[in-house]
Amino acid sequence: MLANLLPHLVNGITLGLLFALIALGFMLIVGVMETINLAHGSLFALGMYAALFVMVPRLGWFPAVQEAYMALPVGTRYALALFVAPLLVGCFGLLLEACLRRTYGLDPLYGLLLTFGAALVIEEAIRVVWGSNEQQLPLPAAISGAFLLGDLLYSTYRFYACGFAIAAIAGLWLFLEKTPYGAIIKAGAHDSEMVRALGINLGRLRSAVFALGVALAALAGVVMAPIWGIRPQVGVDAVVPAFLVIVLGGVGSLWGAVTAGLLVGLVVGMSGAFASEWSLMSMYILFIAVVTFRARGLFGRKSILDT
Amino acid sequence: MDKLKSDETPQVSCNTPRRRFLAASAVGAAGVGGFFGPWAHNRVWAQSAQAKPLVIGLTMDASGQYAASGGMERLGAMMAIREFNDKGGVLGRPIEAIHMDTETTPATGSRVAERMINRNDAAFLIGAVHSGVANAISQVAQKYGCIFLNTNSSSPTESGKDCHRVKFVWDGNGTNFAQATVRNAIRTGGKDWVLLTNDYVWGHNTSKATRALVEASGGRVIEELLIPQNTRDFSSYLLKLQQLKPQVVATAVGGDDIKALRQQVVQLGLQKRAAWINNQQDWPDVYGLGPESIFGVFGTTWYYRLDLPGVKEFVAAYQKQFPGMAIAVPGNVYYNGYMATRELLRCVQEAGTTNNIAVIKKLEGRKMSARDRMQHYDAWIDPVTHQVQQTIYLASYNDTPVEKNDIYKILTQSESKDVIDPAAAGSCKLESHEATPSYER
Numbered sequence: 001m002l003a004n005l006l007p008h009l010v011n012g013i014t015l016g017l018l019f020a021l022i023a024l025g026f027m028l029i030v031g032v033m034e035t036i037n038l039a040h041g042s043l044f045a046l047g048m049y050a051a052l053f054v055m056v057p058r059l060g061w062f063p064a065v066q067e068a069y070m071a072l073p074v075g076t077r078y079a080l081a082l083f084v085a086p087l088l089v090g091c092f093g094l095l096l097e098a099c100l101r102r103t104y105g106l107d108p109l110y111g112l113l114l115t116f117g118a119a120l121v122i123e124e125a126i127r128v129v130w131g132s133n134e135q136q137l138p139l140p141a142a143i144s145g146a147f148l149l150g151d152l153l154y155s156t157y158r159f160y161a162c163g164f165a166i167a168a169i170a171g172l173w174l175f176l177e178k179t180p181y182g183a184i185i186k187a188g189a190h191d192s193e194m195v196r197a198l199g200i201n202l203g204r205l206r207s208a209v210f211a212l213g214v215a216l217a218a219l220a221g222v223v224m225a226p227i228w229g230i231r232p233q234v235g236v237d238a239v240v241p242a243f244l245v246i247v248l249g250g251v252g253s254l255w256g257a258v259t260a261g262l263l264v265g266l267v268v269g270m271s272g273a274f275a276s277e278w279s280l281m282s283m284y285i286l287f288i289a290v291v292t293f294r295a296r297g298l299f300g301r302k303s304i305l306d307t
Numbered sequence: 308m309d310k311l312k313s314d315e316t317p318q319v320s321c322n323t324p325r326r327r328f329l330a331a332s333a334v335g336a337a338g339v340g341g342f343f344g345p346w347a348h349n350r351v352w353a354q355s356a357q358a359k360p361l362v363i364g365l366t367m368d369a370s371g372q373y374a375a376s377g378g379m380e381r382l383g384a385m386m387a388i389r390e391f392n393d394k395g396g397v398l399g400r401p402i403e404a405i406h407m408d409t410e411t412t413p414a415t416g417s418r419v420a421e422r423m424i425n426r427n428d429a430a431f432l433i434g435a436v437h438s439g440v441a442n443a444i445s446q447v448a449q450k451y452g453c454i455f456l457n458t459n460s461s462s463p464t465e466s467g468k469d470c471h472r473v474k475f476v477w478d479g480n481g482t483n484f485a486q487a488t489v490r491n492a493i494r495t496g497g498k499d500w501v502l503l504t505n506d507y508v509w510g511h512n513t514s515k516a517t518r519a520l521v522e523a524s525g526g527r528v529i530e531e532l533l534i535p536q537n538t539r540d541f542s543s544y545l546l547k548l549q550q551l552k553p554q555v556v557a558t559a560v561g562g563d564d565i566k567a568l569r570q571q572v573v574q575l576g577l578q579k580r581a582a583w584i585n586n587q588q589d590w591p592d593v594y595g596l597g598p599e600s601i602f603g604v605f606g607t608t609w610y611y612r613l614d615l616p617g618v619k620e621f622v623a624a625y626q627k628q629f630p631g632m633a634i635a636v637p638g639n640v641y642y643n644g645y646m647a648t649r650e651l652l653r654c655v656q657e658a659g660t661t662n663n664i665a666v667i668k669k670l671e672g673r674k675m676s677a678r679d680r681m682q683h684y685d686a687w688i689d690p691v692t693h694q695v696q697q698t699i700y701l702a703s704y705n706d707t708p709v710e711k712n713d714i715y716k717i718l719t720q721s722e723s724k725d726v727i728d729p730a731a732a733g734s735c736k737l738e739s740h741e742a743t744p745s746y747e748r
Contacts, residue, residue, distance in 0.1 A: 015540060015543075131633035133375055133595050133633045136596065145574070152550065154546070227539075227571065229563075229567050229570055233371070272543030272544060276534060276547075279538065
């Protein structure tokens, strides 16, 4: 029985870490800026497409450059995509934040509507540029294929993605906890007026946090692309679990998001294995169960509605 | 204004107060028109001299699980409409297509159908990929008597228990495809099966048909795993599948779900561990996925490299009309959209009227030659179920492609009469012609 259960437990944990990775950027923006960024999913999708552009560019006007670039090993292009795609989307995030700035201090509904509108625009823009067909991100051979987990095959890439998620979570934690800039960000989340009084440019801080959150969404997109596939509407698939994980974990809590991600992953993974028709529903049932008894989530100091 | 028949059948009243208001507005505008110079006056006369356009409502997904297929069937319908318009329309009337996104959502399908019938004066409704959406649209269409062509949704229930007098089902259904695939797979793959089923009406009914055929052929279904729609992560199902060790895996999974599933199966190399059959493989769901993802055997109703008269010209017409498309050649979904629209317009032309009952009678039992439909065998519209009975092809990945789009290898073609759904006729109870509201636009 345990031997049968073990692969599903491992799978649930990897799934949970991937959910946490998807939610990281969302968590940062909600926690620090108190803005619910409904464009998170579309930016996640944009990250996928940016990675696709970096790995398989269509440089019709420069065939010689295209040929030389495509001669680079897949691994090199993949590493470039991991770095460049979040950077590109992060820069786009700065533009989006410039539009969002007008809503600060107003009813949160304005920010919500603006980011929702942005999500629609981004998704349609993706459709116009890349079409609505499924695309695939090429993978280096080293992280492709499968390995044996007990006597079952398991995806090598999924383990790599899981490791990457752990590294990203650890990196964000170190940045927030061990650097002066992280301290300013946390202080800004706690008491923005005091931060402003100390002479720190709050506008610039918010821009930086938003760009970082958006870049994290794009990074999650790059990592998830080989698992979920690249489609314009893939953002919807990302924003729902991200939102759930944030609310379950508690607004602004990094470890809350990680714990909630793991919890959601385990519930979805196990129900998929033993009561498959409940697998998607299970995350909502978990959500309802937790929020009913603890509206501010597992580790949150306040409800998301108080942002 | 609507031209509704005043016979014994119930009549449809379409937003009368609104129409009165519009009519009053028009009179008012005409009165005011004089102040805007003669050009406005001339434009009114020019419009009245023209025949009233025939409005066709395209109820196709542009978002959700079947967005890609919805887009392709829309193009197919548009090509047929354009062909007729190039020849002066139908019954001397230009054809105007309006499209609204049904979002792969039944509730949206109902809303769109209501709107198209009541506010846009659509004469006919065309388009559906998701069987839940098709069923929702057809309920609204039947209420008013508006003919609805279900172009691409293939749950056996569409021409079975959910059939309607106004609905015509153009794609092969799940049972047709199962008939073509199951015996072959038991013979070549083995007797122990697992079913992977999309958890909605098409998946359920297709797997039900597959299960019945597997058991009738001496096989056994070890387990059926229900997959909720919009599942993106199949890892737990694939682990479970390995624990079950089936010889054959039969999927009834569609749209974006099958794309994600295929990629994840390939990542694990599971396509080599069992024989895989996918009941029906829609072209937009597999195009561009890469050769390794197109594993197993699957059903289809048409392929762009069938060695039949008219196929090359059809492909050329698609490429001419839609240059630079991401999908460079038409597939089964586009084909169904085109064929359904073309046949409907032919029937309208032959009937000499857009009256629904006259057109329905033209469609019922209609025979369509193999040559005309670019298939191997003649097709016909079953008068009892309104299902188009047609050639069903079995295909697999083509490892010797003639060109880059040539990704299918056609293995067999089954004649229409050999793959008929035997249960459909018993479960389909069409409303009588008399009980169907008269409808004419």
